[in-house]
Amino acid sequence: MPHDVKNSEGTRPSTPGVIPFDESRRRVEAGLARRYRQERRFRLVGLGAVILGLSFLAFLFVTIVGNGYGAFWQTYIKLDITFDAAVIDPDGGRKPADLSSANYGRLIRNALLDIFPDANNRKDRRALKALVSTGAAFDLRGRVMADPGLIGSTRPIWLLADDKIDMLFKGQIDRSVERESGRLKGRQLAWVDKLIASGRMEKHFNTRFFTAGDSREPELAGIWGATKGSFFMLLVTILLAFPMGVAAAIYLEEFAPRNRWIDIIEININNLAAVPSIIFGLLGLAVFINYMGLPRSTPLVGGLVLTLMTLPVIIIAGRAALKSVPPSVRAAALGIGASRVQMIMHHVLPLAMPGMLTGAIIGMARALGESAPLLMIGMIAFIVEVPGTPLDPSTALPVQIFLWADSPERAFVERTSAAIMVLLMFLLLMNVTAVWLRNRFERRW
Amino acid sequence: METPVRNKDLQIAQDTVTPVSPESKPDISISLDDERDSDKQTFGDIRATDPVITVRDCNVYYGDTHALKNIDLDIGRSEVVALIGPSGCGKSTFLRCLNRMNDTIESARVSGQFSLDGEDIYARDADVVLLRSRIGMVFQKPNPFPKSIYENVAYGPRIHGLAASRAEMDDIVYGSLERAGLLDEVRDRLDDRGTGLSGGQQQRLCIARTIAVNPEVILMDEPCSALDPLATAKVEDLIEELSHNYAIAIVTHSMHQAARVSRRTAYFHLGRLIEVDATDKIFTNPGHRLTEDYVTGRFG
Secondary structure, three states: OOOOOOOOOOOOOOOOOOOOHHHHHHHHHHHHHHHHHHHHHHHHHHHHHHHHHHHHHHHHHHHHHHHHHHHHEEEEEEEEEEOOHHHHOOOOOOOHHHHHOOOHHHHHHHHHHHHOOOOOOHHHHHHHHOOEOOOHHHHHHHHHHHOHHHOOOEEEEEEEEOHHHHHHHOOOOOHHHHHHHOOOOHHHHHHHHHHHHOOOEEEEEOOHHHHOOOOOOHHHOOOHHHHHHHHHHHHHHHHHHHHHHHHHHHHHHHHOOOOHHHHHHHHHHHHHOOOOHHHHHHHHHHHHHHHOOOOOOOHHHHHHHHHHHHHHHHHHHHHHHHHOOOHHHHHHHHHOOOOHHHHHHHHHHHHHHHHHHHHHHHHHHHHHOOOHHHHHOOOOOOOOOOOOOOOOOOOOHHHHHHHHHHOOOOHHHHHHHHHHHHHHHHHHHHHHHHHHHHHHHOOOO | OOOOOOOOOOOOOOOOOOOOOOOOOOOOOOOOOOOOHHHHOOEEOOOOOOEEEEEEEEEEEEOOEEEEEEEEEEEEOOOEEEEEOOOOOOHHHHHHHHOOHHHHOOOEEEEEEEEEOOEEOOOOOOOHHHHHHHEEEEOOOOOOOOOEHHHHHHHHHHHHOOOOOHHHHHHHHHHHHHHOOOHHHHHHHOOOEHHHOOHHHHHHHHHHHHHHOOOOEEEEEOOOOOOOHHHHHHHHHHHHHHOOOOEEEEEOOOHHHHHHHOOEEEEEEOOEEEEEEEHHHHHHOOOOHHHHHHHOOOOO
16 A cells, blocks of 8 residues: 555545554654653552552561560569578478468568668568569579578579569659659669669569560569460361361362352352451350350360361362362373372372462461450450460460550550560561462472 | 375275265365264274274263264274364364263263273263273373372372282383383483473373373373474384284374374364274375365365
C-alpha cells in the first residue's frame, strides 16, 4: 500500500480505520513520556509503601526494646549477713525443719541496721526493711538449707532489692516528684544514695526473669511459668492438629468424590480459618470444660482449643501442598502398579510434606500468639507455680503479657515489654524455621 | 511436515483390503462424524496372530465429546504396533484405555470389551493393580521418581513382592538396568537421584523401571518426543531389542519412527481407526485415502 497517498487529514481514504505509519509513530512517541512518568510514580508508591511498613515495624521494635531492655537487669543490694545461730538454729541441731522455719528476715534487718544504725523507731525500721525484697529472706533460707555450714559466719550477700528501689536505681522514677508525693518514704531516698555511694547497690543480670513463675512482686516475677504453659499447649496442639490436618487434607484432596457435599465441607473449612479466635474459646469452655469436665486453666484444654483453631489452616495448607505435586509423579506411580494409597503415601506425601510443615509452623506461630480463646477457658488466672505437666493449671505467654500490662506496679511496665520481646523472638524463630524448611525442601523433583 | 518413505505414486490395491463399497472413496473434505457405513469399516486387518490384548468396540467419551469411536484392534504377543495419526485423534486415549489409566480422568467414560490373555480388563472384580503390573507404561515426558536410581527400579518389584531378598532385588535391578541399556552409565552412582540424569537416560530409567516388574505388554506414549536425536536412536534400539520379549504398543507422531521400529501400524483419525496393516504396506501402499493423505504429508 502506498504511503504517500493521503488526503488532507492525513489518512488513506481507501482503507478506513488504518492509521498511517508516521502518524501512529507520532502518537506513540507523544504518549511515551506520560507512560514513563506513570511507571516511575508507581514504583515510588510501591517503595513508599514498603518504607512505611518497615518504619512502623522499626517503630514497634524500638519502642518495645527501649521499654523492655531494662527488665533484663535487676538491682541487688550487698549486705553483710551474719548467719546468727541464735536466730536460725537456737537448738543447735541443724534440723531441716528448724532451718526452714527460721526467721531469716531478722538477719536481713540486723544487717541493714548495721549500716544505718540511726533507724531506731518502728516506722524507720519498717522503711529500712522495705528496701529489700520480700523474697530475699527465701533466698537466704535457700542458701542455708543448701549449706548449713554458713551458720555462724558473716558473709557479704547480694540480696534482691525491692521493685521501687529497682525503679529508682534505674532512673525510672523522677526524684523530685518522689520526694513530694511518692511511695518511697522520706529517708529511703537518702539511704539509697548512701548505698550507691558505698558501692553496695549494683545491677546484675536478671536470671530470675527466666526461671521464676508469676508473682505479685515485680522483682520476683518471671515468665518461666507462662513459657512452660505455652510450650505444653503448643505440644498438645501439634500432636493433635498435625496428624488430623494432614489426614483430612489427604482425604479431601485425593479420595473425596467431587460433589456438592464436599464443596460444602470445603467452604466451611475455609470459613473456619477466618473465625474470630474467641469463639473457639467459647466452644472450648462449653464442650471441654463444661461437658467433658476437663480441668480448667490447663494447657491441655488450651491445646485442644488451639487445635480447633489451627486445624483449618493446616488443612488448607496441606491441600495446596498436595495439589502442587505434579501429576506426572502420580501417573508414574499408578502406571507401575501402585495402589491409590501406596501412590499417596510413598510418592505424593513425601513431596508435599515440606509445604505441609510450613503451613503447620505458620499455624503454630499464630496459635502461640493467641490470647482471646485462652481467656475463656481460664488460662488468665494468677498462677505462681510453674506447671509440671499439661494437666497442671498454668497461663500462657500472651496472657501473661496481658496480666502484667494491667498491673499497677511501675516495674511491671518494663517487664511487660521484656515478655513481649521474648514472645516476638519465639515467633520470629518459628517463622524463620518455616522459611528455612520451605527453601531447603523446595523443588526436590 | 515429514515426507513419506516412498514416492508419491500410489495405487489403491483392491485385492487386499475389504471396504464395503470400494468405489465410494472417502473424501477428505467430509467430516468423519457423518455416520456413513463406508467410513466405519477399518481398512487392513485388525487381527493379529497370537494376540495378547484384544479390543472390540471401544468407545471413549470425555464428558460429551466422543473421543474414540468403535475401535477394534488386536495387539500381538511379540510385536511392536505403532499408533499414528494427527494430533487429537485419540491414539493416546486408546493407549490409556489398555492399562486403565483413563480411570484417573474424572470425565472419561470407557466402554467396550478389552481382554488381556482372554481376561476382561474392565470386569467389575478386575484388579487394576494387578493389571498394571502386567501392562507397563512409559510416558511422553520422562518421569522418574524423585528417589535414587536403585529405588526407582526397585519400587515396582518391591510393592508387588517380586523379590524375596536383597540379593534377588539386586538381580532384578541390575538386570533391568542392563536390559534398558543404562547399567554401564549408572553402575557407579545407583544412589544418585534419578532426576539428575539427562533426558535420554531418564527415559531409559523409566523403561528399566517398567520392565523390572516383568510385564507382558509395554505401552509407550510418544517416548522420544522430548529427547534429542542421539537419545532417540538409543531408545529406538532398545525398543527393537525389547520387542523380542514384550508386546509393545507405541504412540508416535513421527512416521519415520513408526517405520523404523514397528511391524504393524494403526492409523487413527478423529477418533476412528482408519487402517491397520503391516508397516511397509501402510507407508508404501495405504488402502484408505485418509491414510494416504497422512503418510504423504498432505494432511496432519
